[in-house]
Amino acid sequence: MVQRIRGVLAAALMAVAVWQPAAAAGPKPDLDTRFKEAMSNPQLADQLYKTGRKVAAVCANCHGEGGNSTKSSVPNLAGQNPAYLMEQIRQFSDGRRRYEFMEGMIRAMNNDEKIGMVLFYAAQEVVHKPSSNKPLADRGADIFNKNCFRCHGNAGRGSDQVARIAGQQDEYLRTTLQRYRAGTNVRVNSIMTPNVKLLSDQDIEALVAYVSSMP
Numbered sequence: 001m002v003q004r005i006r007g008v009l010a011a012a013l014m015a016v017a018v019w020q021p022a023a024a025a026g027p028k029p030d031l032d033t034r035f036k037e038a039m040s041n042p043q044l045a046d047q048l049y050k051t052g053r054k055v056a057a058v059c060a061n062c063h064g065e066g067g068n069s070t071k072s073s074v075p076n077l078a079g080q081n082p083a084y085l086m087e088q089i090r091q092f093s094d095g096r097r098r099y100e101f102m103e104g105m106i107r108a109m110n111n112d113e114k115i116g117m118v119l120f121y122a123a124q125e126v127v128h129k130p131s132s133n134k135p136l137a138d139r140g141a142d143i144f145n146k147n148c149f150r151c152h153g154n155a156g157r158g159s160d161q162v163a164r165i166a167g168q169q170d171e172y173l174r175t176t177l178q179r180y181r182a183g184t185n186v187r188v189n190s191i192m193t194p195n196v197k198l199l200s201d202q203d204i205e206a207l208v209a210y211v212s213s214m215p
């Protein structure tokens with residue numbers, strides 16, 4: 001009996017010994033290093049995408065299937081730019097962006113799950129919702145084409161660093177623009193704030209009507 005236990009223990013210790021060199025290869029890469037790794041390694045990216053698709057099943061309760069939200073106060077994640085999503089993960093993690101539920105959600109995810117969900121959502125298509133108030137949306141287009149296009153692009157799809165806003169949910173757009181304008185600590189951004197400071201509530205309504213209907 002003792003002999004058998006010794007045998008099992010020895011086998012277990014050997015397994016540990018075999019396993020250790022890999023673990024001793026260094027600490028796990030941080031989020032940004034791992035993201036760069038995935039961007040330059042298609043096989044790893046593919047593996048993380050599949051992890052992300054599994055994670056997304058949890059998020060679907062609020063953000064909708066494939067990141068097309070069905071609640072107007074919850075943002076779409078579909079078609080969102082990877083660098084922007086990564087930045088929001090950082091902001092929820094370090095408290096620059098406050099939303100208690102999402103802060104907890106991000107804390108509960110490991111780096112591969114975070115990167116995986118970014119790759120998954122960035123690859124999904126946004127469902128187009130045409131405007132229900134054309135005159136208001138046209139007024140929004142005028143404001144958009146005077147300023148917002150400079151960073152978010154003519155089509156509202158953003159860029160590597162700037163958020164996609166085309167087709168975003170209307171209640172979420174309204175709240176977000178009001179938060180930037182108010183400059184409270186819920187959500188601040190030194191680039192967005194000066195661009196919304198002078199908008200009236202009516203301007204915001206017009207922008208919401210236009211941006212949410214952009215394909």
Ligand code: HEC
Binds near residue numbers: 056077089101175
């Ligand atoms: C209980 C509902 C709920 C669940 C579940 C949920 N979220 Fe969210 N999420 C929200 C809300 C609401 C916001 C908007 C917060 C705000 O107003 O700033 C948000 C915002 C976000 C944002 C920022 C989007 C943007 O355009 O800036 C990301 C990224 C995000 N969630 C990812 C996830 C991921 C990944 C999961 C699953 C692991 C998830 N969420 C699960 C409700 C939820």
Ligand code: HEC
Binds near residue numbers: 151173188191
């Ligand atoms: C000088 C560049 C710039 C201009 C001009 C600009 N934006 Fe932005 N916008 C950004 C950046 C950068 C972010 C990401 C900020 C963050 O991380 O919170 C952003 C974020 C946003 C978001 C949040 C997206 C999300 O998913 O939560 C909305 C909505 C938005 N902008 C709308 C607008 C509108 C409407 C205008 C015109 C009135 C505008 N922006 C003008 C750079 C700009």
